[in-house]
Structure formats: C-alpha cells, structure tokens
Amino acid sequence: MARRAAKKGKKTPVRRSGAKPALLAGGNPQISKGEGDAPVQAYIAAMPGWKGDVGRRLDALVVRSVPEVRKAVKWNSPFYGIEGRGWFLAFHVFTRYVKVTFFRGKSLQPTPSGGTGKDARWVDIHEDDLDELQMATWIRQAAALPGWGKT
Numbered sequence: 212m213a214r215r216a217a218k219k220g221k222k223t224p225v226r227r228s229g230a231k232p233a234l235l236a237g238g239n240p241q242i243s244k245g246e247g248d249a250p251v252q253a254y255i256a257a258m259p260g261w262k263g264d265v266g267r268r269l270d271a272l273v274v275r276s277v278p279e280v281r282k283a284v285k286w287n288s289p290f291y292g293i294e295g296r297g298w299f300l301a302f303h304v305f306t307r308y309v310k311v312t313f314f315r316g317k318s319l320q321p322t323p324s325g326g327t328g329k330d331a332r333w334v335d336i337h338e339d340d341l342d343e344l345q346m347a348t349w350i351r352q353a354a355a356l357p358g359w360g361k362t
Contacts, residue, residue, distance in 0.1 A: 231257060232257040235287060237305040238262065239304040240253075240254050241287055242284045242287060245283065245284050246283045247283070251270065251289040253284075254266070254289050255267055265309045265338075266289075268341055269302055269346070272343060272347050276347050276354065277291070277351070281293065281294050283298075287303070293354060297359050298314060298359050298360050299313065299350075299358045300312065300353055305335075308336055309335070310325075310335050311335075312326075312331055314330065314353075315356045316330065316332025316333065316349075317330050317332055319349050323349065334346075
C-alpha cells in the first residue's frame with residue numbers, strides 16, 4: 212500500500228482506486244468513517260467469507276424494518292439510527308462471529324443474551340445461525356427507543 216507523509220511525520224495509508232480495504236484483527240474491515248449508505252455498503256462488501264452474507268442480511272433487515280434509518284460507519288463498524296434520536300444498533304466482525312450490538316438492548320423483549328453493561332446487549336451471530344424473525348423484532352423495538360449518541 213502506498214504511503215504519504217502526514218502531519219508530525221506520521222504516515223497514513225493512501226487507498227488506491229479499486230484496492231480492497233485492510234482487514235483488522237479478527238477480519239474486521241478498516242473503513243474510513245462516513246455518513247450514509249455508501250460507507251456501510253463498502254464495509255459490508257469487505258466483510259470476509261460468510262460474514263459478508265450476514266452483513267448483507269442484517270443491512271436488509273434494518274432497511275425493511277426501519278425505512279427511515281440513517282447509516283454511518285464509525286469506529287470501523289456500521290451504525291444504524293434515527294435522525295435526532297441517536298443510534299440503536301451497530302455490528303462488528305470478529306474471527307468466528309459477527310457481533311450485533313443494541314445500545315438499549317436491556318429494554319428489548321426477550322433481552323438479547325450477550326452483555327452486562329448498563330443498557331447495551333448483543334448477539335453473536337455464527338455462520339448459519341441468524342434468526343431473521345427474532346432479529347427483525349429486536350430491530351423494530353430498538354428503533355422505537357431513544358438511541359445512543361447523535362445521528
């Protein structure tokens with residue numbers, strides 16, 4: 212990958228046209244932060260192997276369940292939210308699974324099994340175990356709650 216000098220002598224990667232994004236630890240795509248569908252689709256396209264299918268299915272579920280959804284990539288993860296209400300969901304690639312985090316997941320019924328934080332709960336999706344019916348139910352519930360941060 213070509214490099215160019217940045218401020219204070221640090222080097223930053225320069226992306227060549229058509230170059231695939233780097234994969235971080237666990238296979239998580241390194242995608243520049245950005246608002247809208249394009250950076251989210253770039254992230255999903257860079258998800259390795261079967262995880263890319265999970266990403267496409269998750270994105271489609273969110274769009275079908277919450278037509279007014281806003282999308283962004285932050286901290287190398289796709290975020291989904293409602294304008295003026297905050298983010299309700301994000302996902303992240305790990306070596307053996309895709310982690311879907313609901314920022315107010317403790318309020319969902321049934322409560323997703325992962326997590327011990329104040330409000331957030333998550334679901335680890337392994338190959339061939341995405342329960343689309345349950346996920347769509349959680350997505351609709353999460354979108355109806357006040358979100359995290361600002362969209």
